[in-house]
Amino acid sequence: MRLAEDEFAAVVEQVRDRIWRNGSPADPAAVAAAARAEGVVLGAADLVRLLDGVRAATAGAGRLQPLLEAEGTTDVLVNGGGGVWVDDGSGLRPAALVLSGEAEVRALAVRLAAGAGRRLDEASPFVDARLPDGTRMHAVLPPLAPDGTHLSLRVPAVRRFGxxxxxxxxxxxxxxxxxxxxxxxxxxxxxxxxxxxxxxxxxxxxxxxxxxxxxxxxxxxxxxxxxxxxxxxxxxxxxxxxxxxxxxxxxxxxxxxxxxxxxxxxxxxxxxxxxxxxxxxxxxxxxxxxxxxxxxxxxxxxxxxxxxxxxxxxxxxxxxxxxxxxxxxxxxxxxxxxxxxxxxxxxxxxxxxxxxxxxxxxxxxxxxxxxxxxxxxxxxxxxxxxxxxxxx
Missing domain, CATH: 3.40.50.300 (P-loop containing nucleotide triphosphate hydrolases)
Incomplete structure (x- = not known):
């Protein structure tokens, strides 16, 4: 049975956390072993989804990664509470994806900041940085943002427009x-x-x-x-x-x-x-x-x-x-x-x-x-x- 989106997101977090604790690479064998250790039994299709999801959650922008990689995307914005907006060259529009809430948005922002060599916490509640792939990142935490963590990602242009x-x-x-x-x-x-x-x-x-x-x-x-x-x-x-x-x-x-x-x-x-x-x-x-x-x-x-x-x-x-x-x-x-x-x-x-x-x-x-x-x-x-x- 194919997992629903919210169930799948929860499994990704569980497996990701176990892999981090084990210090294992996010390869197919490690992901499958971590899923079994969490008591999750998956079919072949969901196992492939899980592998992609865990890799995105450990190296990319989590569930936002497909939006960043979509052709024409220039900006991906996450508002407090998890609402996601995308600009693909035609102006901002709400994305079908909604993050699960403050905990997921904040964890993602902190991880991305750390990947850029920057600190994001109560002592340093906002950050402006460039990620390793060139994406420009800005994040601001509560209480400066009362509605929750806000995350802004600007995608570098792949094509050189002449x-x-x-x-x-x-x-x-x-x-x-x-x-x-x-x-x-x-x-x-x-x-x-x-x-x-x-x-x-x-x-x-x-x-x-x-x-x-x-x-x-x-x-x-x-x-x-x-x-x-x-x-x-x-x-x-x-x-x-x-x-x-x-x-x-x-x-x-x-x-x-x-x-x-x-x-x-x-x-x-x-x-x-x-x-x-x-x-x-x-x-x-x-x-x-x-x-x-x-x-x-x-x-x-x-x-x-x-x-x-x-x-x-x-x-x-x-x-x-x-x-x-x-x-x-x-x-x-x-x-x-x-x-x-x-x-x-x-x-x-x-x-x-x-x-x-x-x-x-x-x-x-x-x-x-x-x-x-x-x-x-x-x-x-x-x-x-x-x-x-x-x-x-």
Missing amino acids: LPDLLAAGAVPAAWEPVLRAVVERRLSFLVSGGTGSGKTTLLQALLGLAAPGERLVLVEDSGELRPDHPHVVRLEARHGNVEGRGGVGLDALVRQALRMRPDRLVVGECRGVEVRDLLAALNTGHAGAGTVHANTASDVPTRLHALAATAGLAPSAVDAQLLAGVDVVLHVARSRAGRGVVEIAVVAPEGGAARVVPALVRSPDGRLGTGPGLDRLRRRLGTPVPSGVPR
């Missing part, structure tokens, strides 16, 4: 392709702005793949997500401190190290703190560069950078001066019901001594393309002749 892929998917309008290529070929410094999950990293990765093969790209990231299709990539990753807060190496320190590594392009995967100061300084000393930043709209980017740079002691006027001198273009991406894609190409321009991001090319929610007051400035930045994709 600009042709984004064009085919409609994420980039065909008329804007020459503009994006010209931004890279002219070695303009640019920022990609947008909300969480809007496709910032995907667009940045695709554009970095257009860089000339002879260029050296130095990537600085908190958690390695960028995988540009380029022959010369150097990757630096931040290191979190231990439970005493020691031993951490932040993005700001890595940006300074990257400048000593002869970068042709310096890339910060996500600007979200004091590293903004060092990136802007680098872009004002002859280095071409790029990065992403969270912002609701392209015009919000200066305000967002002001807030981030304030943590490093920079005044808004200093940020504006460096932004005007060091950043040429802002590419804004957004998520809609039709998917994720570029909705604005803008330029950085002065206004009364302050920096302002001015739209040059815009795409409305219904897909219509238009122009903005920054178009002439964009043309001057791109040089002549103007790419045929720029509306006249």
